[in-house]
Amino acid sequence: TNCLTTVWRLFKHLSEDQQRYEKQLIFEHPAFVKLCQQLLRNARRMTRGDLVFSLHAVVNLGVPQNTLLVQTLVRVCQEKLNQLDNRCISVLATTLAGLDKDKNVSALQAGLQLLVEQRVPSIRDIFILQNLMKCMGKDAPVFLKKKLEVAVLKEINHLTSLNAVRVFLALVAMDYCSIPILNACSKKIQENVHDAPFRQLILILEACASLHYRNVKLFSALADYVNSTACLWDKRQIILFLSAFETLGFQPSELMGIFAEKVTEDPEFLNLKNLLIVLRVYSRLNYVPQGQKHLFFETLHICLIKYLPQISNTELLKAVYSLCILGYLPHRALDELLQKDSRDELLLSDDLYKEQNEMMLHCVKTCMELDSPSFMKPAFVLTENFSLVSLNLRKAREALIELLGDENMFRQNVQLPYKYRIDFEIRMDSDRKKVLPIAATDDPADSSVQRLAFLFVPLSAFCVGTTHPQGKLAMKKRHLNKLGYHVILVPNKKFQEMTNEDAVEFLKGKIYSENAFPFPEVTVQDNN
Numbered sequence: 464t465n466c467l468t469t470v471w472r473l474f475k476h477l478s479e480d481q482q483r484y485e486k487q488l489i490f491e492h493p494a495f496v497k498l499c500q501q502l503l504r505n506a507r508r509m510t511r512g513d514l515v516f517s518l519h520a521v522v523n524l525g526v527p528q529n530t531l532l533v534q535t536l537v538r539v540c541q542e543k544l545n546q547l548d549n550r551c552i553s554v555l556a557t558t559l560a561g562l563d564k565d566k567n568v569s570a571l572q573a574g575l576q577l578l579v580e581q582r583v584p585s586i587r588d589i590f591i592l593q594n595l596m597k598c599m600g601k602d603a604p605v606f607l608k609k610k611l612e613v614a615v616l617k618e619i620n621h622l623t624s625l626n627a628v629r630v631f632l633a634l635v636a637m638d639y640c641s642i643p644i645l646n647a648c649s650k651k652i653q654e655n656v657h658d659a660p661f662r663q664l665i666l667i668l669e670a671c672a673s674l675h676y677r678n679v680k681l682f683s684a685l686a687d688y689v690n691s692t693a694c695l696w697d698k699r700q701i702i703l704f705l706s707a708f709e710t711l712g713f714q715p716s717e718l719m720g721i722f723a724e725k726v727t728e729d730p731e732f733l734n735l736k737n738l739l740i741v742l743r744v745y746s747r748l749n750y751v752p753q754g755q756k757h758l759f760f761e762t763l764h765i766c767l768i769k770y771l772p773q774i775s776n777t778e779l780l781k782a783v784y785s786l787c788i789l790g791y792l793p794h795r796a797l798d799e800l801l802q803k804d805s806r807d808e809l810l811l812s813d814d815l816y817k818e819q820n821e822m823m824l825h826c827v828k829t830c831m832e833l834d835s836p837s838f839m840k841p842a843f844v845l846t847e848n849f850s851l852v853s854l855n856l857r858k859a860r861e862a863l864i865e866l867l868g869d870e871n872m873f874r875q876n877v878q879l880p881y882k883y884r885i886d887f888e889i890r891m892d893s894d895r896k897k898v899l900p901i902a903a904t905d906d907p908a909d910s911s912v913q914r915l916a917f918l919f920v921p922l923s924a925f926c927v928g929t930t931h932p933q934g935k936l937a938m939k940k941r942h943l944n945k946l947g948y949h950v951i952l953v954p955n956k957k958f959q960e961m962t963n964e965d966a967v968e969f970l971k972g973k974i975y976s977e978n979a980f981p982f983p984e985v986t987v988q989d990n991n
Contacts, residue, residue, distance in 0.1 A: 464513040466498060467520035474524060486525055503532050506539045514539060515551045519558045528562055537567045544574050549582060553591040556598035576607065583610045589618045589626050593633040601638035608639045619647045624655035628663050631670045640674040649681040656688045661700055664689070668707035677711065679928035686715035693721050698732050701725075702740055709744040712933065714926040716750060723752040727762050735770045738763070739782060746785035748926055749937045760791040767796050776805045777816065784823040787830035788934040790941060797831070826938070829881045833942045844946050846888075847878040856886055856919055858959060862966040863887060866974075872898055877916075879946065883939060887917040888948075889974060898974065915974065916948040919955040930954065 470489065477485060489495050502517055509517065518536040526533055540547075540555060547555065556575060562568050579595055586592055596611050603611075615630060622630070627648040634641060652659065652667060659667075664685055671678070689696065689704050696704075701722050708715050726733065726741065733741065742763060745751075752759050767774075767782050774782070783800050786793045799805065809820045832838060856875070864870050867889075874888040890899045893911035924936045932940060932952060940950045951973050961969060 464509070464517045464520075467502075467524070468516050471520040471523050489524065499526070499532050503535055506535050507542075509539075511543055511546050511548070511551050514543065515547065515554050515558070519554050522558050522561060528565070528568075534567055537562075537571055541567070541571045541574060544571070544578055547578070549586050549588065549591050552578065552582065553594045553598075556595055560598040560600065576603070580607055580610060583607075583614045586614055587618060589615065589621060589630070592618065593626065593630045596630070596633035596639075597636040600636055603637060608637055611637075612639070612641045612644060615641075615644055616647075619644065622648065622651050624651050624658055627651040628659065628667060631667055635670045635673045638673075640676060642676075645674070645676050646678070649678050653681060653684040656684050661696070665703055665707055668704075668711060672707070672710045677713075677927050679713070682708065682711065682713045682715070682927065686713075686718050690715065690718040690721060693718065698722075698725055699737065702737050705744045706740050709747055712748075712923065712925075712927045714748040714750055714929070714931060719745065719748070719750045720752050723755065723759050727755060727758050730762050730766050733766050735774060735778070738766050738770065739778060742767075742782050742785035746788040746934045749789070749932060749934045751789060760786065760789070760793075764791070764793045764796065767793065771796070771799055776800070776808050777820065779805070780809060780820060780823050780827075784827055785934075787827050787834070788938050790830075790834055790938075792831060792834060797827070800827070825882065826935075829942065830938070833881070833945045838945060840945065840947050845880060846874075855955060855959065858963075858966060859887065859917070859919055859953075859970070862963065862970050863889075865963075866967050866971055867898055869900075871900055871902065874901055879943075881942065883943065883946075885916040885943070885948070886919050889915040889917070891915065891974075895975070914948045916943050916950050917953060917973075918950060919953045919958060922954055922956050925954065 474482060474485060474489075499521075502521075506514065514536065518533070518540060521533060521536065522528070528534075552575065555571075556579070559568060559572055559575065564572075576599065579599065583592075583595075586595075592611060592615050596608075596615070599607060599611070630644060631648050631652075634644065656664075667681075668685065670676075671681070686704075686708065689701070693701065701718070705715070705719065705722065723745075764786065767786075771779070779796065779800050783793055783796050786796075806824070809824065810817070853876075860870075860875060863873050867873060872889070875886065877885045877888045879885065888901075890901060891897060891913040892899060893913065895913060899912065918936075918939075920932075920936060924933055925931060926933060930952065936952070940952065943950045953973070958966060958969065
């Protein structure tokens with residue numbers, strides 16, 4: 464056992480190429496063959512620790528699972544299962560996680576699961592607990608996941624920052640979102656964020672995405688740390704951080720501002736892959752650097768032009784779409800994209816992304832019209848009214864009726880040009896003191912009428928922890944402004960949680976508040 468485990472410890476620190484070479488030498492060495500034969504003969508006489516660690520070393524050195532040696536060790540482990548201590552259980556669970564299911568392995572896994580269920584309440588070692596969570600995996604029954612959760616929570620005060628990260632990742636492996644554990648781990652990570660290496664920070668953010676866990680304090684602490692040490696990070700590392708934050712829908716504004724400066728100062732480091740990531744991140748999170756908006760866009764556009772000879776039509780569409788969402792029209796790239804051959808390839812393809820391509824092309828064409836400097840606010844906007852209102856808007860409809868006295872004082876589910884739709888439209892006089900009946904304000908020549916557009920949107924349309932709209936919602940708001948509407952964004956989940964009285968007061972404040980008008984002229988970013 465000592466010989467095998469020592470070989471494994473030396474072996475696992477080698478590179479992949481070295482491992483392939485050394486593995487061949489090990490397997491061809493006559494002493495290794497004799498060692499395996501001796502292990503096979505003595506398997507049933509070995510101590511529990513030697514047995515489990517020998518199986519672990521043999522499997523990790525690459526001895527095939529279907530050999531007599533591995534199958535014998537698996538069967539003996541099954542026979543001695545009840546004799547194993549907690550450490551041996553943890554090592555065995557790790558070993559089985561790397562094996563394919565066969566008759567013997569499945570039987571041992573089933574027995575191990577029953578044993579873990581019995582032992583978990585008595586395990587006090589956080590390392591063993593997190594390892595069992597990881598090895599039991601997502602296929603573990605819910606009641607076992609809950610037992611592991613309770614055991615970890617008992618030891619949660621003894622967590623180190625390293626164990627906190629390991630527990631985070633174990634929850635991902637188990638596909639189990641335990642908010643109390645995650646909150647405790649997050650607190651420990653925040654306290655010791657400066658001790659975490661780059662790879663761990665990325666793994667933490669990826670784990671949050673996998674578990675659909677949103678903790679603004681944790682995200683802010685990680686962003687602040689990377690921001691304060693930005694000069695120490697490689698630009699490509701910062702791109703990975705930004706991409707991870709974008710997946711979470713969190714806008715690290717200071718870090719994005721610093722990175723934008725790096726891009727404008729030295730854009731040469733941006734290869735095509737990184738350029739596309741940067742465009743996606745900044746457009747989805749709706750971030751434009753203050754004071755250098757045009758320079759930043761121009762720099763990105765110049766980089767994109769450089770890659771036009773080698774970029775695919777789909778990648779070009781995504782790049783142009785991202786810039787258009789931010790309110791910038793990249794004319795050279797647009798000309799390339801809208802050539803007939805490119806457009807036909809995007810729309811006639813039978814792949815899974817055809818519908819997505821159609822949506823992006825529609826947005827690009829809409830931006831070309833509405834964001835063009837020559838676009839003038841229309842005197843009349845052709846609209847279509849649908850009486851049907853979705854279930855999650857009934858509360859808003861009833862609140863508006865109670866507030867305004869009559870459903871003829873507003874329109875609901877209004878379809879506008881460019882495939883835009885608004886949930887409710889209200890019209891007011893020029894002094895913003897009185898709501899006007901819809902039927903009395905249909906004269907397109909009457910410029911004194913103020914039009915309000917209410918959009919009840921999910922929290923996922925905002926950057927996490929804020930009311931800062933993400934890219935597509937910001938674009939819609941910008942375009943509705945261009946069409947003559949004052950847009951009021953309402954987080955629907957929070958609205959639904961209000962009492963009926965509070966809902967009425969909330970809408971009253973939005974309609975009659977001095978702050979609701981006038982909306983600023985179209986801006987790409989609202990820093991509110």
